Amino acid sequence: MALVLWSHPYSAYGQKAAVALYELGLPFDLKLVDGSAGVMEGFLAVSPFAKMPALIDTEANRTVIESSIVIEHLDRRAGGGRLIPADPDAALETRLIDRILDVYVGGNMNRIVFNRLGRAGTPNETAMAQDAAELQTAWDMLEARLADGRTWGAGETFTLADCGAAPLMTYARRLVPFGDRPRLKAWHARLMARPSFIRALEDAAPFGDLMPAPPAVD
Structure with missing residues (x-):
């Protein structure tokens, strides 16, 4: 198999x-990072910082790390212009939404989880409250960007921004609910119905629920 993804389905x-990968129809082999x-x-x-995912493209003789860069590489491999728009302004918006999600949703989410699991000793309640407040700000920013009526995270086509939004929003909202943000909720509902994300969730299902927070109810 030309593409090998080092990762864990959860x-x-x-x-x-x-x-x-599912959006682009690119077959791949999963190298399960199980901690052994x-x-x-x-x-x-292949990933010196031990961060998932890492992609090995044997045809290109290249190893790619960092999820956004992995997806840029995959988009080019598939012909370009699908997950990274060809239009420069649309591409810029796509990368902006992706960064908001990675840094201010995923980053804060991971720090809260790190604390809840006691990875650094007694959970730091002050730090968790700060991270939760930043997550609220991220929800506000995304709700405001969606006010122009766009269907997906960066416009009318499914892009890099949506690839990250699907899992990051799904897990982060279990820590900090969406609240009264109807556009954010509607976008997330569309992501939950996207076949590519349904497949990713099915891949993760055999591993159980590893998130230290109850399912979202908002």
Whole structure:
């Protein structure tokens, strides 16, 4: 197989890459990062910071890390212009939404989870409250960007921004609910119905529910 994805099906950023692969119709082999010593040794060789996902493209003789860069590479491999719009302004909006999601949704979410799991000792309630407040700001920013009536995260086509939004929003809203943000809720509902994300969730289902927070109710 020309494409090998080092990841775990429950990883939000791994799901982000998987959604892109399914959207583009690119077959791939999953190298499951299960935490075992032998696997981690190989994973660190391709991803020195031990961050998922990492992509090996044997045809291009290239290893790509960081989910957004992985998706840019995949989009080019598939002919370009699908997940990264050809129009420069549309591409800029796509990358902006992607960065909001990665940094202010995913970043804050991961820090809250890190604290809740006690990875650094006694959970830091002050830090978690700060991260939750930043997540609220991210929800507000996204709700405002959606006010122009766009169907997807960056416009009328499904892009890089939506690949990340699907898993990151799904998990983060379990920590900080969407609240009274109807446009955000409607976008998320469209993401939940997207076949590529449904497949990514099906891939993760055998691993159970690893999120230390109850399902969202808003």
